[in-house]
Amino acid sequence: MRRIGHRLLEEAKRILGIFAYLWVVFGLLILHEHIVLSRHGVAYSFYGLAFINAWILAKIMLIAESLDVRPHFRGRPLIYPILARSFAFAALLVGAYTVEEMALGLWRGETLANSLPAIGGGGISGLASASVIMAVALIPYFAFRELGRVLGRDRLRTILLSGDGAVSEVREG
Template identity: 85%
Template sequence: MRRIGHRIFEEAKRIIGIFAYLWVIFGLLILHEHIVLSRHGLSYSFYGLAFINAWILAKIMLVAESMDVRPHFRGRPLMIPILIRSCAFAALLVAGYAVEEIVLGLWRGETFAGSLPAIGGGGVSGLASAGVIMAVALIPYFTFREVGRVFGRERLRTLLLRGEGAAGLPPEKTAEKLREAVDGPGREP
């Protein structure tokens, strides 16, 4: 029973972390949209969308993250899984958002075509733009996850929040560990 409680607590921490990250990203995108529209005299103030979408998409991301594909990246520089995961999850999030909008539109009585969202302003270029923005926005998240996997999550958290000495590594060892994590052991920078 204690083990199950610990697992539930760890999963809750993960989904809250994903949710918080996505909420900040979506909030910034909505704020940007508000700024752009206000320049043209249009108003936009539905900030609840960031909260709702972040929560729904965090659940999707949590399930997708549990399907571990890490063995495919073993022995490769960390940049490869970071970029591939960022792009794959961006596509997943954009698709998840589209499905959510279609379902809501159908529930409101709209036709399927009428409920298709105009992601990024509509069309293929809008969809590609939204995908690129999401992929770039996810790079810090997956960088933290991958470097945390190499260093250990607690050690990375300590390093980021309290400094090198608190993490048990002298400054030169920290830089050396980071180089090894990115370039692989024994390679010159």
Template identity: 45%
Template sequence: MTPELPDGISAANQGGSPEHRARHLRDRAVAEAKHFLALFLYLWVLFGLFVLNERIILHQHKIDFLSHGFAVFNAFILAKVMLIIEDMNLGRWLDNRPLIYPILYNSLIFSILFILFHVVEEKVVSIAWGEPASASIPNIGGGGIAGIVCVSVILFFSLIPFFAFRNLARALGLERLNSMLFSEQVGALTE
């Protein structure tokens, strides 16, 4: 019996040598690390903009506020959550549909998940500090249903470019998409 590699490919089909398996695992780990870093950086910028907006609003009301720790911490945690959810491939039923469907679906799902995660995070923090359950209700977007809807809509539209890039990279190939975006010979690539 041959050992199974993490992606289900048997070692016999991969040459079977320990060096090859180690190289395969290392390559996979590097690819996952790059993917995680891209998710983290995108979310850090996104949440950093939320924090910056909140800081500007509070400054207008003469309230001091300086906390980018929220953006870094949440970007780190939610990037890991995104990796796990992406591995579950919830949108696989959209694989043969036009790209706009998986882009919008993923943006919607992750917007909802981020709001839910924030609510759970607030609950855990309040329990850790020994506060009553009513104190753990997050004040998202200024509070109330309207605030939650506003933040959800902003998240939805903010995630569209990320998932558009991901789905285009999957459809065209990452190398071709990078060439189209960053090469000076765009005309030759599109023909």
């Protein structure tokens, strides 16, 4: 029973970490959209969207993270799995957002065509732009995940959150 409780706690920490990261990223994107639209006199203030989308997509990411791509990158520089995961998860998140918006549109009685979201302003270029932005935004997340795997989570935490003395101790160790 203790083992199950520990596993549940670890999974809860993982999903909260993913959620927090996505909430910050989506919040920044919505803040940017608010700034751009306000320059043109368009009011926009739906900040709850970042919270809701971050929670839904964090659950999807947690499930998808269980698909391990590391064996394909064994013996290669760490940048390869970081970039591969960033771009794959960006495609997954954009796809999940599209499906979510289509389902909401259909639930409201719209047609399938009218339910398609205009991601990045619409069209292939908008979709590609939004996907690249999301992929780049995910690079730090996967860099920390991969560095934690290679260095050890405790060691990475020490490097990131301790004073300069801890960094030199980690280098020497």
